[in-house]
Every structure is written in C-alpha cells, then in structure tokens.
C-alpha cells in the first residue's frame with residue numbers, strides 16, 4: 293500500500309493537532325519531513341505514521357540576523373533534531389543555551405499572522 297503526505301498536510305496536522313506525521317517505507321525507514329520517496333532507500337512504498345515528536349539535538353547554531361519573514365527576537369537558536377524514529381527536523385529552540393544530545397520535543401507554533409503555516413519549535417524534555 294502506498295500513502296502520500298504532502299508538506300502542507302504535515303504542517304496542517306501539526307498546527308491543528310500537534311501531531312508529527314512521518315512516512316515509513318516497506319523496509320522500516322522513517323522519512324520526515326515528508327518526501328515522495330524514502331530518504332534512505334528511495335522506496336515509494338510508504339505509509340503515514342504518527343511519530344513521537346521526540347528526539348535529540350545533533351547540531352545547532354545561534355541566529356543573529358533579523359528577518360521580516362521570520363519575526364523572532366534575535367538571537368535565537370536554530371537546531372537540527374534527530375527524531376527517535378529516524379529522520380531530522382530543523383526548528384527553533386524554546387530556550388537559550390543547549391548542548392548536543394539534549395532531548396527535545398516538537399511543538400508547532402504560528403509566528404506570522406499572515407501565514408497559516410506553523411513554525412517548528414523544540415522544547416526541552
């Protein structure tokens with residue numbers, strides 16, 4: 293069976309229910325954010341699965357540049373998080389100061405009044 297999950301559906305579900313949806317291929321790899329094929333083996337035999345939204349920080353950086361398209365107080369921390377099931381998400385850390393390996397959970401949040409697409413935040417757990 294093959295199911296599809298678009299980026300728009302991924303963000304809509306996150307905004308509406310807080311759920312983090314990913315795609316699982318027939319070999320068990322997790323792909324998130326969603327793509328048309330498995331990020332590991334390129335299989336297109338995919339099913340949609342709700343993920344835990346939990347993971348650990350594998351990389352992070354401080355952002356000092358202001359942007360009207362991304363209205364956050366600077367500096368903020370942008371982090372790359374490897375989810376428990378596999379796959380990586382990029383998002384904003386809720387708090388200042390972190391370390392590699394810190395455990396976090398995904399938290400979708402709207403930061404622009406003119407856009408329905410939420411931004412991925414991570415909070416420490």
Ligand SMILES: [Zn+2]
Nearest residue numbers: 317321330333
């Ligand atoms: Zn795969």
